[in-house]
Amino acid sequence: MKTVKLVDLAKTIRSKNAGTDKITFDIIFREKDNYEMVKASKAITIETMAKLYGIPIERICDFVEYDPANAIKFTIYRSRPSGSPGEGDIFGCQQYPPLLDIEISIPEKEEEK
C-alpha cells in the first residue's frame, strides 16, 4: 500500500461561497477510476474534513458524492456571514489548500498499473 496526494489525483480542488453563510468545497476528478479510488479510500468524509479544518462535525452541513461529475462536495457554515468585520476571504475561494496534501492510500493492484 502506498499513498499519493489528492492534488495529484484531482482535476479541480476549489472553495467558494454558497450564499452568505456557507463555504462549499468541490473536489473534481477527470478519471472515474481516481474518483472511485478516493471514495473507496475513505480519506474524505465528514469526520476527516471536520478534523482537518478543526471544526465540530455540526459545522459541515452537506456532504455529497456527486457521480455525474466525478466529484466530492462538502459545505461548511461560516463562523460569521461573508464580508463581516474581520473577514479574511470575502469570496471564500482560498479555503481549499489544506485539501491538496490529503494522503490517499492506493490499493496494491492500482499501484501495479
Added chain:
Amino acid sequence: MEKKELRIICPNGHLGFAPTKEESFWIGAATKPDYYCCDSGSDDIGPVPLGQDISTSHHEWQKHDLELMLVAAREQNVPMIIGSAGDTGSNSRVDMYIEFIRELAKKHNLKPFKLAYFYSEVDKSYIINKMEQGLVVEGLDGRAHLNMDDLEKTNRIVAVAGVHPFIKALEMGADVIIGGRSSDAAIFAAPAIYHGFPEDQAYYLGKVLECASFCAEPYAAKESVIGTITQNDVKVIAMSPYQRCTIASVAGHAMYERTNPYFEFFAGGMLDMTNCVYEQYDEKTTRVTGSKFVPIEGAVKVKLEGSGKVGERFIGIAGIRDPYTIKNIDKVIQWSRDQVKERFGETGYEVYYKIFGKNGVMGDLEPIKETKSHELCIIVEGIAQTVEAAEEITMIATRQIFYARLPEVKGTAGTAAFVIDEVLKATPAYIWTMDHIIPVDDPMELFEVKTIEIGN
C-alpha cells in the same frame, strides 16, 4: 411566438465585474441568438455594496458590457435582459443602468425602443406589517426567523425576483429589461417560459448559462456561451475558440457556488437535477435532458437579502521581519490590543488583526499552526461609530505594533515596518443581517414593472 427552439447568449457571469471578452461575444452574436441575457449581481461580494448602495464593479466595465449587448441586440432587433443591475440590484443601481442605456442609445444613434425595469428594494414597513399579521419570515441556512431586532439593524433590503417580473416585461413588449435583484437563472428561464418551453428545461437552461463560460473548459471567465432550449432538451456550447462544453464541465458547473448539486431553489419552486443525463452532442456542445422543475405547494416564497451598518472603518498595515518578533507575534498583538483598550475601554468599537504569513487568509480554519514565514504582514481593521474614532483606534492599533514591548528584542528603534505612516479610510463595515424568505400572495407584489421609451 411559436418557436421550435430558442437560443440565448450569455456573455458574462457577472456583467461589469470584469470586462466581457469581445472575441467570443462577437462570434456568438454572429450566429444571431434570439436573446442577449446577463446577470450583473451577486451576494458573493459581501454586504458592503448593498448597505452602502454602491457598485463594486467599475462603471466603465459595466458600460462596456452593456454596450456590447445593446448594440448587438438592437442591431438584430431582439430583446436584451439584465438582472441584478449594478452588483446589488438596488433601486439606485437600476436607475444607473437605465442612464447608461440612455447614453449608449444616444452614442450609437439607436432607433427608439422600449425599456422595461423593476425595482427590488423592500421597505421595512412592508415586512413589519406582514410580521404583525403573524407571518413568519423564515431564516435560510440555519438562520433564525426574522425578528424586529434584525430589522432594526438593517439599512437596505432587496427581494430576489424569480421569472415573474421578467415574463411580465416581455408581455409588455420590452426590448431591453433592466431588473433589480434577481435570481440569476430566472433571467434566462423567463424568456424560455414566455415562448412556451417547459419549466423543466427552462430553469435548467438558466442554471447552466448564468455563469457564462464557467460551464466550459479549460477554466476561463468572461467568455460567451450559448444555450439552446427545445421542448425536451437543453444544449450548451462555448463560443470561445479555445473552450468546449464537456460533460464534465457542464455537470461540474451544477455544483458551483451551491450547497447541493442536485437541487436549486427559486421563487416559485425547485429545479431537481437528480436525473439529469449529460451527452457530448458535438465537440463543443453538451446536451442535457432529464431536469425537472417542481413548483412550490402553496404561497410563493421570495428570498430577502439585508445589509446593516456596523460602523465606520479604517485599515492599517504593518510589516514585521525580526524573527524574534515573529516568534512572539501573539504577544505583540496583545500589547496593541491593550493599548487600544487603555484609551477606548472594552466596548463601543471593534478591532481585528489579520496576520498574513500566519493565518490571515483562513483564520481559525487554518490547520498549519506553526509560522515558518520570515516576514509577516498585519492588516489592522478598526471599526467605530464615528469616522474620527475609527481612525484613531486603527492608528493606535497599528502604531502600537511599532512600539511593541518585547523583553529581548534587539531592534529598539521600531518593531514594525510601514508602507505608509497613516491609516486608510475604507468603506464602512456592514454585515448580512438578512438571508430569509417571505411568503407572498402574488409573486409580483414586490416587483412592479414599468416601461419607458428610449431614443425619442
